[in-house]
Amino acid sequence: MVLKAEIHCHLEGAASPALVESQARKYNVDVSNIISNGVFVWNDFTQFLKCYDGAANLFRSADDYALLSETYLNELADDDCIYSEMFISTDHARAIGISEQDYIDGIAEGMRRAKEKTGIEARMIATGLRHGGPESVLRAAKYIAGNPHPLITGFGMGGDERMHHPKDFAPGFDVARDAGLGITTHAGELVGPQSVRDSLDYIKPSRIGHGVRAIEDPDLVKRLADEQIVLECCPGSNISLKVYDGFEDHPFMALRAAGIPVTLNSDDPPHFHTSLKREYEIGANEFGLSDVELTQITRTAIKAAFVDEETRKQLLAKLD
Template sequence: MIPKAEIHCHIEGAADPELVVAQARKYNVDVSDIIQDGAFVWNDFSEFLKCFDGAAALFRTSDDYALLSETYLTQLASTGCIYSEVFISTDHARMIGISERDYIDGLAEGMTQAKQKHGIEARMIATGLRHEGPESVLRAATYIAENPHPLVTGFGMGGDERMHHPKDLAPGFDVARDAGLAITTHAGEFGGADSVRDSLTYLKPSRIGHGVRAIEDPALVHELADKQIVLECCPGSNIALSVYDSFDEHPFMALRDAGVPVTLNSDDPPHFHTSLAREYDIAATEFGLNEDELRDITRTAIKAAFVDEDTRATLLTKIDA
């Protein structure tokens, strides 16, 4: 089994339908509008967001979040994953009525249990909500900066990248960076190459979430390769959301061949009928990567991971074990 690593996954979006249905029973909520025949149902991006929010709203306590993170990490470990980073949202926690601390502590407890039982290492990336504006991003960054947690090692931003210019969102990223958090951000998914370029200029990330539409600007591709900016690629998600119509059109291999560091990730796996294991299968069957090349993809993810150097060294030894 090829060792795998994932550095781009939204934790609420990782809850599979079976777990969501169990949570719905717990809270006596009807989820027949978002889950049918054991699968999430949606037809466009707006419906996906409704589906995502409906599922996420069923995790309401610290124990719920411990269950969510342990369940997901256990699933990953069973397919050979040695490391996972998940995006979290303290704004989401507040909106559902749970404190930021209880939210993070619950997720951390699940991560600790998964590591003890299955050996999988995990970290959290706090995020601001772009569509909520600069205040949301600054608030999220300030909370994490003032309330550090050993498993929260990065800061990023989710939400609609077509809203708010990165220059206006930079203050939050400056707070996070000054607090010692590593930086990533979503760009180049629904926004084009300019979204990636502006993010590099104003937010100064070491990684870009998605980033695939950088391919539309050859000079930008050269810059990404030259600076070794890692792309958190999510091919299955890109096809599900019609960023590209087919894997033949997907620029994963073109970016890789140009020297841009690329990784494989599942984004919101059950919503997009994918998993980290399937993303590695896509890379093998659709992109033609062999086992050694897939191990190199994992190695790229571990080298880009937001972890201390001792942990990184330990994880790297597992790839070739």
């Protein structure tokens, strides 16, 4: 048994088709355009975002969010995961018409229930939406900075990487950093290495979400290794979104061999027909990693986690 940890998963994107269909019945919504035969249906990144939003819009109250976070964390714990960080979006809360506070409190209640039942630790990473523009990211950062919550320990940015320049978002990330939050951002997934470099220069994260296309630039690979920037890698997601044709083309092992700290994560698991368990299986079966090496990847994730040192110490002790 390999103990696992995850530091890159979008909470709304973790809702299973079965849970989404249950929510659809609750709110009398037709989801046949996004779910067929029990699986999410989409063909490209733009359609994926529409599918993601369609599912996310069925979580509309604090109770819905407690159910979602508890359900996902219980599933993780069943697969020997001891720690999870989930991306949340206060912009999404606003869009569906509930307060940011109700949204956060609901997620926190689900985390509390899951921890009580299974012992799993979890934290939230608040995010701004890149395609919402710099003002959206700044607003999200200001809200979180002005309304601190003990389970919100990081700030990041998701959404369409093809829109805007990282320097445009620097003010929002400065607000989050000044509030003591850990910093991460999506880069180097749909867009090449320059996206990663610009993010390092202007956003100054300690972690990069995905970051795999840094492999296309040897100087950037060296920089990531020298600065020990942690990559939140999501191989299953990368294959589903056709960033790479197959696992034999995926640069995970090359990035690891170059001395960059890498982790395994599920991103939006049911949308990409994956799970954290499957990502670790990909590590074993596709990349040839041993149980000892996979445990080291878990250790990397926990060391990079946006969590207090006492909790980190307890999590590392479980690995030992």
